[in-house]
Amino acid sequence: MADSKVSPVPLLKDELDIVIPTIRNLDFLEMWRPFFQPYHLIIVQDGDPSKVINVPEGFDYELYNRNDINRILGPKASCISFKDSACRCFGYMVSKKKYIYTIDDDCFVAKDPSGKNINALEQHIKNLLTPATPHFFNTLYDPYREGADFVRGYPFSLREGVPTAVSHGLWLNIPDYDAPTQLVKPLERNTRYVDAVLTIPKSTLFPMCGMNLAFDRELIGPAMYFGLMGDGQPIGRYDDMWAGWCMKVICDHLGFGVKTGLPYIWHSKASNPFVNLKKEYKGIYWQEELIPFFQAVKLPAECTTVQECYIELSKQVKAKLGGIDEYFDKLADAMVTWIEAWDELNPSGSKAASQSA
């Protein structure tokens, strides 16, 4: 598929924002400087607005704290989490760019097996600019990559692929485990560099991690709501998961693709498993009902924009998950508020048409 290959990879410096939920680690931006300095950063401070975040010289950035969010969104600020990195989705909303890359401040530059520093952003851009193949699995992985193609038996009518909405990158060193697994395997490290990018097939759900994630804001932005977590909420650490499940069913409906695999970042620090357990434990059993719900979601053909899909999904959340806990009632309302706020800040944009009915 030589036509679809991206070579050289465009920087997209005027079309991509990097969204970071608070920076506690001063080394973080220094380490990423060679790769991030060309881009505009949007930093969303997750906790106490009076704390100062020192951004090193030479970076172009805007910083929002809770006071800014309240000022900009007014009463609609209730949909943005406080004291939780889920607040990052505010950055998706205020961005005016086509693409978003979001990364946590404990994620550093990883090395590929040859010892070379990995430019994670460049790989995400490659992933987003080439099509995805959700309708049939290609056994040699991403068919649009240099040196690869569709294998024998892959239907020719499906080889154009579909637009890629999301690129989900992975993590070397500390794997993204839940608290129980962290507790059972405190020493496990991810040392396996799997040199692959693949499309998550249509109708298949996956756990989307927000640590190292890029997406096409114009295609799917309004579905990337990270929910209600942290201060005053009964759960945490399900923000990215929630966004991933909502996003995936909407991508499946609208005909967009989701890729996972490369690029890797180096995840430096395991979060505290005891704290995590407290945040997660309700999610761990609620999830047993959420997954069958998302696996069964059907969106009507009339929903042709992400916003319409998301509002419809919020209704189904209220109707079918409200019985689990009042939290889902509140979350369904927040989903609507999120879309209202999105449309207020993006009056003309994000009306992506569907690719298939």
Place this chain on the structure above:
Amino acid sequence: MADSKVSPVPLLKDELDIVIPTIRNLDFLEMWRPFFQPYHLIIVQDGDPSKVINVPEGFDYELYNRNDINRILGPKASCISFKDSACRCFGYMVSKKKYIYTIDDDCFVAKDPSGKNINALEQHIKNLLTPATPHFFNTLYDPYREGADFVRGYPFSLREGVPTAVSHGLWLNIPDYDAPTQLVKPLERNTRYVDAVLTIPKSTLFPMCGMNLAFDRELIGPAMYFGLMGDGQPIGRYDDMWAGWCMKVICDHLGFGVKTGLPYIWHSKASNPFVNLKKEYKGIYWQEELIPFFQAVKLPAECTTVQECYIELSKQVKAKLGGIDEYFDKLADAMVTWIEAWDELNPSGSKAASQSA
């Protein structure tokens, strides 16, 4: 998932047969000797029965040529292809073992990135003896592998997985391309060693290649029919594809898993693209109707054995694909003959119960 890990990997020497469709290349068995010699080989000669296949000393084998197939199956021999490597499925039928590994004679031992010879069979055994995870995608690939696990957000109720029926291995050097791609990219070689095994999600079809393939004969054997190809048939090179699509919809129905990825073999020789084009061209356009058919197949809950599923599938093939070409009418009949022959040779076996309705 320490419990599920296989360490050390059992040889399964009394439980696995290696099925090879003709051996033209004298180096083939010598190269594989360190890995294959412990096993029983079933060689199914695809062409002229008077040609002699010289099996080197020290191998335990049985060899079937066309005369043997005719003698053993009588009129039912019509379901076994002649002058085509699709005849290999006769070997699946006469085996009395639980597992089958099948490999082509132009596939040699590959090396891993450290330069070590890859014991393909050992990796297939690992894949088959650990569960598969078709109901939810794990972003760190096979969660049962050493150093890996289920990531945050993977539902705990799905972590037991399901029995693995098929392990689909890949190829370094010559990729398994169709004739048009071979013609367009004559020099493309697969040099990328992707260190991963993953489960093909439920309801997702893939192109199953018969070059380097292992399966649990007791779980799925009767679905591994390689169809009617070669002498007297209008197509070739769709034998393994056909088996793969039939097998996958039956695995999805019965609750079994299918893995792809490691192990690699070294595929030494590209077949002639002009000859391939002649064999493939009808398949290339028929396939555009076959894939939607297989994507839409529903098997009734009453079908609880592979045989019942396969007979039901043959009826749907006749009803829904018969209109494409009379070939599918003949193929549907051959599918029934295949199951009759299978049950005749395996009177008590292969009544695998379903894992889920």
